[in-house]
Amino acid sequence: MKIIVTGSLGNISKPLTEILIGQGHQVTVISSDSKKQSAIEELGAVPAIGSISDVEFLTHTFTGADAVYAMIPLSFTEPDLSDYLRRMAQNYAQALKAAKTKRIVVMSGWAADLIKGENVENEFDELDASITIMRPGSFYTNFYQSIDLIKGKGFIGKFLTLRYSGLWALLTGKTGLLMGNYGGEDRIVFVSPKDIADAVSEELLLFTKKTTIRYVGSEEMTCNEAARIIGTAVGKPWLKWVLLTDKAMLQGLKMAKIPEKLAETLVEMQAAMHSGKPLENFHRSRPKMGNVKLADFAKEFAIAYHQK
Ligand SMILES: NC(=O)c1ccc[n+]([C@@H]2O[C@H](COP(=O)([O-])OP(=O)(O)OC[C@H]3O[C@@H](n4cnc5c(N)ncnc54)[C@H](OP(=O)(O)O)[C@@H]3O)[C@@H](O)[C@H]2O)c1
Incomplete structure (x- = not known):
C-alpha cells in the first residue's frame, strides 16, 4: 500500500514508519524540516518536505495514496491553541477531500x-472516507518535559514549589516534583508512543464502514505511582506528583508568560484528566493494553535525564 505518515520522525511517526516499511509498504513521511530528509530516506521512506498549514502541499502529497495518518503537532507558541488545532484539522479535511483519500487514521x-x-474530531465528519479516530492516553514521553522540574531547576517548578508545595520539598530537603492540575492519586492511562504506532499501523490497513474510535493505553496507574517509577529510575524514589488547583496551575503558567488563551486550554485539558471521565470512557471501550510498561520507558528516561 502507499501510505502517508505525517508527524515527521516524531514519537509515534518514526516507529510507525519503521513498522510500515518492515511490512513492505511504500511510505511517504511529511516533515517541515528539510534537514530530516536523509534520516527519513535512511528508514526507507520518501520524504515530503512542507507544512501542514499548506493545503496545496498536503493535497499534492496525499493524491494517489491508499491511506493517510493525520496528526496535528501540538504547538506551544500559538497564542490560541484551540484556533490553531481547528485550522490544521480543516486543512487536513480540505486536502483529504481534494485528494479523494479513502482511508484515514486521525490522531x-x-x-x-x-x-x-x-476537540477537532468532527472536522472530518463530512469526508466520504473510512476514518478511525485514535484516542491515546497520556504519553510516557511527556516525562521528558519534566526533567528540569525533577532536577528542581524549572522556573514554573520553582515558583510553584515554593508557593504551593514547598512545605513538602522544604521539610524533606529533597527537591524533585512533578506537578499539574491532574496528579497525586488521580488514575491515568499512560501510553508508549511505540504501542500507539502498533495500533495506528493496524488501523491503516483496515477499512471501516462507519467512523470508529480506538482508545490506546499501555499501563494504568496513579500519578504518584508513575512518579515513583520515574523517580526510582533516576535515583529519586521519593518523587511525588503534586496535584495543584486549576487556579494555581493557571497562575503558574501566567507567571511563566504562557499566553492567556493557551494557558486556559492547557488547564482545561488537565482538568478533564483530573475529572476521571476520560478513564471511564477508556474502560467503557475496553481496549487491549499495549506491551511497553512504564518501567521499560523509565530506563530510556534515566539515560536522557543523566545526559541533560
Ligand atoms: N502528549 C500526550 O500525552 C498526548 C496525548 C494524547 C494525544 N496526543 C496527540 O499526539 C500527537 C503528538 O504525536 P507525537 O508525539 O508523535 O508528535 P511529535 O513527536 O511532537 O512530532 C511531531 C512532529 O511534527 C513535525 N511538525 C511540526 N510542525 C509541523 C508542520 N507545521 N508541518 C509539518 N510537520 C510539522 C515536527 O517534525 P519536523 O520538525 O521534522 O517537521 C515534529 O517533530 C498530537 O496530535 C497530540 O495532540 C498527545
Missing part, C-alpha cells in the same frame, strides 16, 4: 471529546 486524545477547545 486525537483520550480526553479530546471532553475539552471544548481541543
